[in-house]
Amino acid sequence: MKMFSEAEARALLEKVIKLSVADEVNATLGGNTAGNVRFALNNVSTSGIVENTQLGVQVAFGKRTGVATINQFDDASLERVVRAAEALAKLAPENDEAMPELGPQKYAVAPTYAQATADITPEYRAQVAADSITPCKSDGLVAAGFLSDSAGFQAFANSKGNFGYQKVTDVNYTCTVRTDDGKGSGWTSRNVEDVRQFDAKSQVQVAIAKAKGSRDAKALEPGKYTVILEPAAAAGLISFMMFGFDARQADEGRSFLSKKGGGNKLGEQVFDPKVTIIADPFSTQAPAFPWDNENVPRTRHPIIENGVVKHLEYSRYWAQKQGKPMVAGVGNLLMAGGTKSTAELIKGTQKGILVTRTWYIRLVDPQTVLLTGLTRDGTFYIENGEIKYAIKNFRFNESPVIMLNNIEELGKPERIAGDESNYTMMIPPMKLRDFTFTSLSDAV
Secondary structure (H helix, E strand, C coil): CCCCCHHHHHHHHHHHHHHCCCCEEEEEEEEEEEEEEEEECCEEEEEEEEEEEEEEEEEEECCEEEEEEECCCCHHHHHHHHHHHHHHHHHCCCCCCCCCCCCCCCCCCCCCCCHHHHCCCHHHHHHHHHHHHHHHHHCCEEEEEEEEEEEEEEEEEECCCCEEEEEEEEEEEEEEEEECCCCCEEEEEEEECCHHHCCHHHHHHHHHHHHHHCCCCECCCCEEEEEEECHHHHHHHHHHHHHHHEHHHHHCCCCCCECCCCCECCCCECCCCCCCEEECCCCCCCCCCCECCCCCECCCEEEEECCEECCCECCHHHHHHHCCCCCCCCCEEEECCCCCCHHHHHHCCCEEEEECCEEEEEEEECCCCEEEEEECCCEEEEECCEEEEEECEEEEEECHHHHCCCEEEECCCEEECCCCCCCEEEECCEEEEEEEEEEEECCC
C-alpha cells in the first residue's frame, strides 16, 4: 500500500472533486497495510499481509445522493468512479434527512499513529507466536491466539473546501490457553497504537495463570452476588449501553434515556455518582479520530459526569430538527476509576465472584439495556480477600445501568479494544453488588 502523505491525498481528492458536475461532492481516500499471525494447538496456522487503498466518492443533486468506490487512481478510473456516483444519484429517491456538506473545519492531529507499529515485520509476528506458544508447551498447556497489526491513513475533502487527514496504527492481541484435559481455560488481550507497549511474553502469563487456576471448577448456585469484573469483562457490557445514548432513540421513546411523556434524560442523574465517562480524541492512552462519521470535529467533553448524563449523540439532521448545537459523535470512552488493581480489589472483598471475561452478550430489552451473556475463561470464588477456588461459568441477566448504580469500588482503568461499539476504551475493574447470575454453563 502506498501511504499517501497529506499533500498527496489532498491533491488526489481535489482532482476528483473538480471532475464532478454534481451540486456537492465528498471524496474519501483511505488505505492500510494489515498483517496477522494466527496460532492454535501450539502451532502457527495462518499468517499474512493484506494491503488496500480505496477511494469513495459521494455526490449529491439536491437531496439525491449516490456513492461509488474504486481502488485504481489513474485519470480514466477517477473519471469513471465520479460518473458512476453521479448516475446512481440521479436514480436515487430524495432523502428528506440529507444534510449539506460542511464548510471548512479545524481538525487537530490525534496521537493515533506510531512508526514502530508501521515497521512491524513478519519475523516480529512469528516471534509473538513463539513467545505465546513456548511457555504453554513447557507447562503442558495449549495456546490459541491471534495478533493483528495495521498502519494506514484516512483523508477526505469536499466541494465546500473542508479537508481532513489522519494516520493511524493499531495492534490487537488475544490468546486463549487451555489445560490439556480441556477443563481449565484462561484468556488475555492487549490493544495498543504503539507496539513498543506490548510484550507477548508477559501477556500470555496472564492467560496461563487463569488456565491453571480454573481447573476442577465447582458449581455454585445462581443468584445475586458481589462481583469483581475485570476491565475486559466490564467493557463488554458498557459498550452495549452506549447505543442507548443516541438522542433520536431517546426522544422517540426507544431508549433507556427516554422520558415518559417525551424527551430525554440529558442532564439527569441516571448512574451512581462514582460514574464519570469522558470522550477525548486526543487522549494519549486511547485516542480516536479527530472527526466523526459526519466529519464533525471531535473535542474533549463529558458523557457522564458524577452519574449525570451530559452528552447524547445528535446526528446533524436530528440536531437541526431539535434546535440543538452540532456536537461530534463519540470516538472513545474514558471511564474514571481509582488506583487499585484487580488483585487489590480482591483483597478487600469478604465474599464474591471474580469474572475475568464476559462473552456472547446479547441485548434483551433496549429500554432497560437488559443484557444476557456468559462468563468464560476463568471464573473464581473469593473469600476473605483471596481466590479460594474456580467455579463453573454462569449465564447472567444484567443491565449495565443497574450495574453502574451498584458500584462499591472502582480500580485503575486499563485500555480495552472496542467490541460491538468499536470504541477504544479505558475501563476500570469494578466491584459491584447484586450482580445477577441466572443459570450455570458447562462451557469452560
